[in-house]
Amino acid sequence: MQLGMYVHPWDIADEGARNVFQLLAKNGVQFINLAVSYHSGRFFLPHNPIKKVYYAEEGVVYFDPGQDCFRSSRLKPIRSSSYSGSDILKQSVEIANDYSMTVNAWTVCLHNGRFAADYPDLAVENMYGEKDMNFLCPVKSDSHKYLRSLMLSLATGYDIGEIELESAFFPPAFIHGVHHEVMGIRITPVMSYLLSTCFCQDCIADALSKGIDLNEARKHAINYIHDQILNMRNIGNPAEAENQDLKQALIREGFEDIIAFKTSVSRDLMYYYSETALEAGTNISIVGTGRGLAGSGVDLEFPSGTIKALDLIAYYQNISEISSDVALVRSKLPVNVSxxxxxNLSYPYAYNPVRLRESVDSALSAGSNAIIFYNYGWATQNIIEEIQNLL
Known part of the structure; x- marks a missing residue:
């Protein structure tokens, strides 16, 4: 059984790379996905020897990107001010070799509030013409040129196993947990999909080149949201709405054009990222939830040879949902994609030995090729040490 662990750079910096890899290797972990580009957040770190509460910076990188790969990129990577004095990725790769472990570059891509604020012309634009201050539009050439530069910088500068792309397409959902985010009405999955679709001029032009009138789709979306607000008390069973097939629900409401547009963009980007990885001599993987990938417009029937693996986020209190998600995704993915x-090792998920074992068994029974735990810094050391008992 192949086991991995998500690790944040401050875990490495504060605990020491050797201490982290020694603990993980002792407990059977064979690879880590190290965050090299990440968003902001407030985190409680139960076994961190330096701090217990950490406010991560928005939209920064935790390695030395250099400048050569970014000369033609309008967007330039911003190094973390908290850890600018050390190259955490370099340290990790060097120490990982001593334990026969692999380091993958976990890369948060278009979910970048710093860039969205500094370059509002690149931000996702909703149906009302309002900017999403957390996400860059994937159709904008400046957006994907930056990601290409970032991938080349990582692959040519470091001996990594692969580059894992997070948020590399359209936003996965409307609700994301922005600071003091409040919704006065229930946002259904269909509403979420529509509200996280970009209708900027570049998207409208791209859609038109594919024979899709995104302007008409936008008007339909505005009318649909308006009707949903007026009829909120008659919206039906919340659980039923959450569990329905999103694509079928969108088709029933007449949004085939938006599905076609987002799917086409995501497929174009998959080829773009894959070609970049091939040029750099590395592989790529994608991370996301089943619902989140659907919301982003990602078709799980990936073009052959484009990705090495899909890291399926299956954080469920109801453990049976893990196997359901894995089975569904496994049935759609090409056989050569792991x-x-x-x-999730945190409460209320796989936070104790019984739930850990049941969660892993649920995933493996449904056809999962490997398990990756989330995450080193948030979990207690006790539950990390329970991993060895799975072997």
Whole structure:
């Protein structure tokens, strides 16, 4: 059984790379996905020897990107001010070799509030013409040129196993947990999909080149949201709405054009990222939830040879949902794409030995090729040490 662990750079910096890899190797972990480009957040770190509460910076990188790969990129990577004095990725790769472990570059891509604020012309634009201050539009050439530069910088500068792309397409959902985010009405999956679709001029032009009138689709979306607000008390069973097939629900409401547009963009980007990885001599993987990938417009029937693995985020209190998600995704993916199921070691998920074992068994029974735990810094050391008992 192949086991991995998500690790944040401050875990490495504060605990020491050797201490982290020694603990993980002792407990059977064979690879890590190290965050090299990440968003902001407030995290409680139960076994961190330096701090217990950490406010991560928005939209920064935790390695030395250099400048050569970014000369033609309008967007330039911003190094973390908290850890600018050390190259955490370089340290990790060097120490990992001593334990026969692999380091993958976990890369948060278009979910970048710093860039969205500094370059509002690149931000996702909703149906009302309002900017999403957390996400860059994937159709904008400046957006994907930056990601290409980032991938080349990582692959040519470091001996990594692969580059894992997170948020590399359209936003996965409307609700994301922005600071003091409040919704006064229930946002259904269909509403979420529409509200996280970009209708900027570049998207409208791209859609038109594909024979899709995104302007008409935008008007339909505005009318649909308006009707949903007026009829919120008659919206039906919340659980039923959450569990329905999103694509079928969108088709029933007449949004085939938006599905076609987002799917086409995501497929174009898959080829673009894959070609970049091939040029750089590395592989790529994608991370996301089943619902989140659908919301982003990602078709799980990936073009052959484009990705190495899908890290399926399956954080469920109801453990049976893990196997359901894995089975569904496994049935759609090409056979040569590995499914690595993400199991959350934090409360209220796989936070004790019984739930850990049941969660892993649920994923493996449904066809998961590997398990990747989330994450080193948030989990207690006790539950990390329970991993060895799975072997």
């Amino acid at each position: 499914v690595r199921t993400g199991i």
